[in-house]
Amino acid sequence: MSAPAQPDLARIQEVAWADKNYLIVDDFVGIRQLLRESLRNLGARNIDQASSGGEAMNLLGRIRYDVVLCDYNLGEGKNGQQVLEEARQRNLLNPSSVWLMVSAEKSTESVMGAAEHQPDAYLIKPITEGVLLTRLNRVWHKKQLFRPIDQACAEKDYLRAARLCDDEIARGAEGEGANVHRIDLLRMKARLMEKSGQPLKAREAYDEVLAEREYQWARAGLAKIRMANGELEQARQLFQGVIAENRYYIDAYDQLALAYQQMGQLEEACSVLERAARLSPNSVPRQRHFGQVCLKLGNVGMAEKAFRKCIAIGEYSYVKTADAYLGLARVCGMKNEPKEALLLLGMVQREFPTDDVRLRAKITEGMVFHESGDYRRARKAGDELEEMLAVSPQRPDTTTCLEMATLLFSVGVKEAPVALLCYVIRNNHDSLLLQDEVQQIFDKARMGEEGVALIRASKKEAADLMNQGVLLWKTGKLDEAIAWMRHARTTLPSNLRILFNAAQILLSSMQQNGYNILLADEAIDVLMQVDRIHPGQQRFAQLMEQLALLAPETATHAADASAGAVDPA
């Protein structure tokens, strides 16, 4: 093609770049002017400019942009990645919006593997007009191709999304689609299979990639599956292999640290995280992880550094965490600076004004006083916690419940921790691991024998609650079964088996009596609760798929959805 501009011109008409809304974010006025000129030459009329991350956020909050050209380095304040993360998390971008990250050199962020919010493309300066247009077109066409898959993902219908990936791969192989996305599609499919609780299928997809080319992310994907399967040593070796191949693949460090932790090797986990934090220090989750491991090891100095860094990053980032403040408060307690700890606990409640954080701040307060030997104040915190529990029926996640029970026992409160532990057992009545953990807490509180009886009674209570619902369902009393499961869910809001069975019964009712929007919404609520507390369940993916097939627009497929089984306790 001796006239390379020709195909581009054809596409300009196809993609109406002139009518789109553009935002240019760069702290350097010269570059902004240059990019604006280039966009104007593409016919663009609506071009806004921002010279800082803060200014960009203001504009993004008011206007829906189709294309954002954002420099990675924005000087003081937020960087380009943080602007992107906040914009995505606050839903300020349309799914079709194109985000191009601009930088002076190849950034390590592009190859780290874990960044949840990747831009659509990285562009390296200098950017000529021609390059800008070709990249815009490419990104646009890729987004078109992935749109149905992304849509299915947004609806959490992971199995449908995975099937769409397969279809697209097949189209590419037959020369109908673009073969260039094959690897991306396989990567997407592997992730979907992981989310659907089907690690074997995820492994197949990764293996298919690796048969073609050694990709670190595929190798790391295999390692993660091994780790989830309890093959810790194999996982460790695989992660180390990935790091040896590419020392910038930071996700492998984070995962390797997790593997060491599960193997009980905290020192190793700590040193891996230290290396990762040195290579890529500006990650809130990594600094939090690092701080928490240091805390467990009793390395107060390193824990303090990690938590302080975590809070400092959070200043400009939308991704911040209460854990950093709570962890730092614990550090202060260990350094015998309870006043400083209390200041932090006040701060965290102002930064994160939720009931959950209020409760966890109070638990931390009790721990800080207990650790610094102020037993009177520790007991007072314990009493206040008891009051908070009495006021609200809501309970925090399992880890927090166990932490709270441990603290309450240690400051001399009796009834509240027992109730908490029974609550945890009722909501996890088939988890042997958790039962051991709860029994240990009872043992430490010198309630070993009572603990055994309490655990047994709680398990039975949960099983009875569930079996009654299954019995009603099996005897064809569907409405009664639904009503019973509603009651069971209110009593045990985080019991996976009960939640799954509740969703299954709602589904069978619709399979027999036809689609009902109220029941369908109820089933979705139940499944979303499952996904919140325990993501990656195979049954979740299956039920979501069946539910989607029941919806009227795909009513013709409803016959395919076979009735699943409700499992008794």
Place this chain on the structure above:
Amino acid sequence: MDDTPHAHELFVFLAATAHDMKNSISVVSGTLERLLDDDAPGTALRDSTAYPQMAQMLYQTRRLNDNLMQLLALYKEVGTPAYPLDIALADVAQLGEQVAAGNRVLLAARAIDFEVAAAPGLCWHLDEDLVIGVVNHAINNATRYTRDRIRLSMGECEGMLEIRVEDNGDGFPPALLAAGAAAGRARAVDFRANSAGLGLYFATEVAKMHTHRGTAGTVRLENGGALGGGCFVLRLP
């Protein structure tokens, strides 16, 4: 900075690159200064809109110069930076499109006819930014040697992706061909001799970064090819 021979070689390369860049910057800023200075008030250039734009260019050139100086000062402390290699599947024709888009203005200004021939539908695993960087450099180099045509061709050859940048000039001088052969045999390249050697060193480094099942990429220079002039040949596994 670690003391392996390779690291030392890389450092000398970077220092040489910086030197080359400083030369270019000096030429640009010198030319701009002369143009701006020669034009007395009341003359055509001084009154045209190009004048403030050229002044802005001179300013930017100065900035570039200052930044480069800082970079060099800092570099010695930071040590050898490793490049974050980012391999992904790329459509070879799209890669060609991208290169064409990036060089269109420059080539048109020099009245050079540019032609891209890419095997349709061919996809390859490579670091696109790096490969485009290498090809751009080769094209830039070819503009010096060509009469009026440059051809970029990309296709599969003996299981490798072969990217050729060819021109219709008199071909590379023997010294450069020798440097190319040295690069091909992974010998030390004397990139201090000229800037073409510099580009060759970078291209060889990029080729070596691309490995697959024990095979690494290669670079070679030859004369002849489809247009009868110089050919730059990059092969990737």
